[in-house]
Amino acid sequence: MGFLDSLLGRTKPVQPKLDDLFALPNAAITLEAGAGFKPTGSGSVCFRPVEGRSFTDVENDVRDLLNSSSSAEGGLPVEVSKDDYGFTWLVSSRMSDDLGSLVTDLHAVNSSLVDNGFGPQLLCTMVAFRDDQERRLALVYLYKRGTFYPFAPLTGERRDNALELQAKGTIGDDLKFEPDLARWFPIWGAPGL
């Protein structure tokens, strides 16, 4: 935001960065080879709904679009849930080896919102992983930054920071990680995790 914008109290909404999301399938291979974490096949898009009819229409269109593409391939329908903070999560579940089409699904949600002028409402996207010991790990993509961060929940709202940092180290340069650790915010109870 420029000097004039802040002087005049105008905030320009931040448009999401979408392209970096496609680095995910590659990074998943590295993560599986290096740390034994496999994608569970579920991923979700989280956004802040806007009040009013026009956003509801867009939201319904997106859901129909995802449902038709997943039922054509024999997948599960899309789940919609609301979290405690008023954010909507669209959860798409694919077969675990098909991270590519999962990312395509997620991208479809993003571009529908952006095309209808609701791009600034996108918060994050999350893809879930699990290892043989059933430890949970998520890679979270921050739309406004175009960066990823790992999130490993333990029971009772605690995070496994060691595992998160290990995942970051394993994936290394395959993903653009968020350098500011203060932005690695916890997403407790994220649907699909």
Add this chain to the structure above:
Amino acid sequence: MARTRYAPDRGLTARMTVTMFLLGLVFVAFIALIIGIGAATHGSTDIIAFFCVILGGGMLIGSLFYSDKIALASAKAQLVEPTDGPEAARLHAVVDRICALADMPKPRVAIAPADMPNAFATGRNKDNAVVCATTGLLRRLENDELEGVLAHEMSHVAHKDVQVMTIASFLAIVAGLMVRMAFYSELFGGGRRNNNNQNAALMMFAIMAVSVVVYAVSFLLIRLLSRYRELAADRSGALLTGQPSALKSALVKVSGDMARIPTRDLRAAEPLNAFYFAPAMALNSAGASLSKLFSTHPSLERRLEELDKVQRQLSQR
């Protein structure tokens, strides 16, 4: 190119620009008048003016740098971590999400132990910002209302309102100093200047009169600017969350409770008014029009009206 639903409010921008221009104009006129008085009475007013500007500037920089500490201390607020309890975790979670939506660095988060439902943001820039909510606010508001209030506060941070308002109050600080300087030099300096005593007394009286007028005018302009910036923050906050109605309901809740708060608490919170989400002073109906002129925040009706505009803008097809 995707279309945008977030057009700026031109009317508000224009009114804000005019107010800031007038403040600048009054400042220039003030300095010119002081120097003019000096020239007319053959006195050395430039020295006094220079001294006041330097002293005022020092106070300004000081208050800018310590704005976060001063505000936190006078609200008796404590910085909290997400692990400090359920309320702290909730506040952090809401702030986290707002920052991720707005692509802002996360500010420090504080909670003030007061039953008065309120919130403020302070700090000289984005990297030193602090957002503080009172326990009364956390208890009364639902998550989406809390989000609306905090998005309003984060908009103040994004708009650099602490800097803008501190610099805007520079004029009032200098004018206030001039009044005092003129008064004291009249009091103590008057006896020693025997040769042109008459002249000096006249000069000091003129300075005092001009300074008082400038102080009054700049005070009104600063309050006007503050009200515009509140409206701008409301607007940006509502656009950011996409939920103007949640902010409206928070405003109604908070303002309704505000009137019922005992007076002792109100007085204690008064110096912080300009930073707060809603002013702590209750408006009584008799002095409503006058207090409107002096108040740091727009009336509830005005704020709701502006948020209605945002709501219509967001639901456009």
